[in-house]
Amino acid sequence: MLKYIIRRLAMLVIVVIGVTLVTFTMIHLAPGDPAELMAIARYGLENLSEEDIERIRVAEGLDAPIFIQYLRWLGHTVTGDLGRSLVTGDPVQEEILLKLPATFQLALAALVVSLLVAVPAGIISAVKQHSPLDYLTMTGALLGVSMPNFCLGLLLILFFAVKLGWFPVYGYGGLSHMILPAITLGTGMAAITTRLTRSSMLNVLRQDYITAARSKGLSEGQLIFSHALKNSFIPVITIVGLQIGHLLEGTVIVESIFAWPGLGKLLVDSIFARDFSMIQGCALLFAVLFVLINLLVDISYVYLDPQIRYEKES
Amino acid sequence: MTAAVVTAWRNLSVNNQLRKNKMALIGLAIILLLVIVAAIAPVFVPHHPYEQDLEKAFLPPSLEYPFGTDDFGRCIFSRIIFGTRISLAIGVVVTAISAVTGIILGMLAGFYSGIVDEVIMRIVDIFLAFPGLILALVIAGLLGPGMFNVLFALSLVGWMGYARVVRGVVMAEKEKNFVETARALGAGSLYIMYRHLLPNVLAPVIVMATLGIGQAILAAAGLSFLGLGAQPPVPVWGSMLNDGKMYLQTAPHLTIFPGLAIMITVLSFNFLGDGLRDLFDPRLREKTIE
Numbered sequence: 001m002l003k004y005i006i007r008r009l010a011m012l013v014i015v016v017i018g019v020t021l022v023t024f025t026m027i028h029l030a031p032g033d034p035a036e037l038m039a040i041a042r043y044g045l046e047n048l049s050e051e052d053i054e055r056i057r058v059a060e061g062l063d064a065p066i067f068i069q070y071l072r073w074l075g076h077t078v079t080g081d082l083g084r085s086l087v088t089g090d091p092v093q094e095e096i097l098l099k100l101p102a103t104f105q106l107a108l109a110a111l112v113v114s115l116l117v118a119v120p121a122g123i124i125s126a127v128k129q130h131s132p133l134d135y136l137t138m139t140g141a142l143l144g145v146s147m148p149n150f151c152l153g154l155l156l157i158l159f160f161a162v163k164l165g166w167f168p169v170y171g172y173g174g175l176s177h178m179i180l181p182a183i184t185l186g187t188g189m190a191a192i193t194t195r196l197t198r199s200s201m202l203n204v205l206r207q208d209y210i211t212a213a214r215s216k217g218l219s220e221g222q223l224i225f226s227h228a229l230k231n232s233f234i235p236v237i238t239i240v241g242l243q244i245g246h247l248l249e250g251t252v253i254v255e256s257i258f259a260w261p262g263l264g265k266l267l268v269d270s271i272f273a274r275d276f277s278m279i280q281g282c283a284l285l286f287a288v289l290f291v292l293i294n295l296l297v298d299i300s301y302v303y304l305d306p307q308i309r310y311e312k313e314s
Numbered sequence: 315m316t317a318a319v320v321t322a323w324r325n326l327s328v329n330n331q332l333r334k335n336k337m338a339l340i341g342l343a344i345i346l347l348l349v350i351v352a353a354i355a356p357v358f359v360p361h362h363p364y365e366q367d368l369e370k371a372f373l374p375p376s377l378e379y380p381f382g383t384d385d386f387g388r389c390i391f392s393r394i395i396f397g398t399r400i401s402l403a404i405g406v407v408v409t410a411i412s413a414v415t416g417i418i419l420g421m422l423a424g425f426y427s428g429i430v431d432e433v434i435m436r437i438v439d440i441f442l443a444f445p446g447l448i449l450a451l452v453i454a455g456l457l458g459p460g461m462f463n464v465l466f467a468l469s470l471v472g473w474m475g476y477a478r479v480v481r482g483v484v485m486a487e488k489e490k491n492f493v494e495t496a497r498a499l500g501a502g503s504l505y506i507m508y509r510h511l512l513p514n515v516l517a518p519v520i521v522m523a524t525l526g527i528g529q530a531i532l533a534a535a536g537l538s539f540l541g542l543g544a545q546p547p548v549p550v551w552g553s554m555l556n557d558g559k560m561y562l563q564t565a566p567h568l569t570i571f572p573g574l575a576i577m578i579t580v581l582s583f584n585f586l587g588d589g590l591r592d593l594f595d596p597r598l599r600e601k602t603i604e
Contacts, residue, residue: 011439018440022449026456146581148532150539150552151573154559162563249445253536257559267448268540271455283452290445 005299012291019287020074023280028066032274035062037086073280082281087273092281096263100285102172103262106255107247109178110186115240118190122197122236127224129202137194144191149250153184153257170259181258185250189243196239200232207231234301241297245290338589344582352399361389363396363549372565382567385557386547390568393549394575400550401579404465404534405527411469412530413523416476417515421507423477424484435481438474446471447533454542461544464537468530475522480515487514517594524590528583535576551576 027034035057036048043052057063061072076083082092125137160180161169167180204210205228213227252264259265263282270278351358360378367387375382381390423434441449453467487493488511496506537543538552546553551572558568 011443014436015440015443019444019449023452023456026453030456031458142581146577146584148535148573148576148580150536150555151577154555154562154569154573158562158566158569245445249447252448252451253540256540267451268455271451272541276456279452279456283448286448287444291443294443 005295008295008298012288012295015287015291016284017074020077020280020284021070023283024066024070024073027276027280030274030276032276034086034276035060037274037276038089041087041089077284082284083277085270085275085278087270087275087278092277095266095278096281096285099261099263099266102260103248103251103255103264105178106181106185106251106260106262107244109182110184110189110247110250111240111244112186113182114186114190114193117186118193119197119236121190122194123201123224123229125194125198126201126205127220134198138198141191141194144187144194147187149184149188150253150257152187153180153254156180156184157257170257172259172261177258181254181260184257185247185254188250189240189247192243193236193240197232197236200235201228204228204232238301241294241300244293244297248286248289248293335589335592337585338593341582341585341587341589344578345586348398348402348579348582351395352402355395355399359389359392359395361392363388363393364547365389372561372568374565375567381571382565384554384568385561385565388547390554390571393554394551394571397549397551397554397572397575398579400461400544400548401531401534401576402527404461404468405531405583407465408468408472408530408534409523409526411465412472412526413476413519415469415473416478417480417512417519419473420477420480421484421511421515424481425488425503425507425511427485431481434477438477441471441474444471447536450533451537451540451542454537459542459545461548464534464543467537468533472526472530475526476519479518479522483515483518484511487511521587521591521594524583525587528580528587531583532576532580 033053035053038056038060039048039053042056043049061069064072073083080093082096084091085095088095121137121141125134128134157169157180161167167176171177210223210228213223218227251260251262252267254260255262255264256268263285267279267282267286269275270282360380365388367383370379370383370387371385373379373383373387379389379391381394384390384393419434419438423431450464450467450471453470454463457463457466484507488506493506493510496510501509534543535550535552535555538550539556541553541556543552544550546557554572555569555576558565558572561568
């Protein structure tokens with residue numbers, strides 16, 4: 001087990017190097033001169049002079065070859081210094097840490113929303129298979145999977161914020177601000193989880209030990225809650241784990257729609273501001289979070305289901 | 315390949331998994347309709363997609379403007395029809411590049427195993443370990459707005475699934491007798507890969523690619539919604555949504571129709587992909603459940 005974790009952590013290092021190499025190369029290929037951008041940020045567009053740009057270029061080490069710049073940046077990153085924003089001049093890591101809680105809040109809320117909807121819906125759908133309720137749930141799940149989150153977000157705003165006025169249209173604040181973004185982000189995941197809970201539950205309900213328990217005279221409720229539920233959960237947890245990474249991905253679009261001040265919006269804003277160091281920092285953080293979450297999910301399976309261990313360690 | 319398609323067609327019409335196949339057929343019908351619409355867009359649209367008339371801005375749907383007009387008084391219906399061309403083109407091109415890259419790398423990895431396999435699969439791991447949409451966003455964002463950059467970015471993050479599946483199939487197939495026989499008859503590695511192994515990977519690849527086109531269209535719409543991708547006045551569904559979101563309160567039709575277009579298109583490819591998956595290979599179901 002320890003060997004497996006160490007191997008995965010080594011993988012994390014490789015991924016980080018891979019990601020930073022890709023973004024660094026792209027930044028080098030991208031139009032726009034970082035030194036010029038910094039000069040504009042510091043002195044304003046009207047006071048822009050060649051000397052200032054050149055001075056900044058030398059002072060920030062932007063005149064060095066790209067490979068040297070990369071190594072330097074990597075060296076700083078290891079010590080937790082992600083450089084300064086080209087636009088505001090603030091340290092990148094401070095800005096990111098400031099935005100991170102909002103993203104976590106949103107992702108967590110979406111996770112809660114999707115589980116609260118998906119697990120009961122999936123169970124009911126399985127227990128009442130082929131009932132109208134089942135078809136209704138499955139149609140909803142199909143729509144949920146196919147609906148792009150940006151469409152859903154705009155529709156939710158249109159109906160619940162604009163027409164009905166129940167929630168604020170966008171912004172960050174109390175619980176009422178969080179509900180629409182959380183539903184938008186959580187729907188895709190809820191749809192997939194519902195489908196999986198249903199099929200997993202159906203699978204378990206067909207097993208012999210369920211028939212045996214039923215023949216012993218257990219009520220349907222006892223049967224489902226004390227026998228079937230636990231066994232049907234392992235595949236569900238697997239999918240939920242896989243989805244958490246994608247939940248992070250979704251924050252980029254959802255945060256942009258709802259002007260939610262998190263990491264995703266920061267990334268999009270930095271892209272349009274061509275704030276290279278901020279983009280680099282956000283991308284790095286997303287990569288690290290993604291890999292760490294997947295690692296945690298993988299480790300947790302091994303504890304949940306001993307059968308997995310053999311596959312993973314081989 | 316044609317034989318496989320013909321068999322699949324025949325199965326499609328006689329198979330008794332009716333409900334599933336009905337959905338696949340509906341998907342196929344809508345896709346064909348979209349292709350036809352895209353092909354004949356210029357003769358089909360009531361207005362030129364770029365034609366502005368500020369006096370006719372924000373008109374609700376009517377006979378002259380079936381989906382109403384946008385903030386510049388352009389016909390939303392005509393713009394969506396022209397947007398079909400762009401969306402389908404992006405979906406197909408991204409999927410084609412991803413699939414070909416994935417097939418080549420997966421086949422090399424599966425066929426040669428050893429160090430080649432190790433290197434290729436570690437690259438696959440690295441790409442898979444990173445959230446694809448974010449990588450695509452960063453790449454497209456850094457390279458600047460533009461259709462080509464979106465194509466490039468999405469292709470770069472879309473090939474890994476194909477490589478994995480192709481590798482698996484090739485590893486299983488290359489041990490079989492017909493490959494041994496071909497080799498004994500003096501066939502070279504390239505010939506064996508092309509003539510004997512490639513046909514075996516086509517079925518799973520076609521299924522993945524069908525679903526992949528939908529996913530690529532969705533991702534491209536997401537990127538153009540964020541403001542990347544083709545720039546105005548080119549009619550792209552994602553950026554039409556983005557324009558519309560400012561007028562959500564007063565003119566929701568600016569948002570609803572492009573949104574529906576994206577949804578229906580993606581849904582059709584999902585239906586068709588799911589149906590094909592059941593036809594070609596029921597075992598694939600579990601692997602690509604997402």
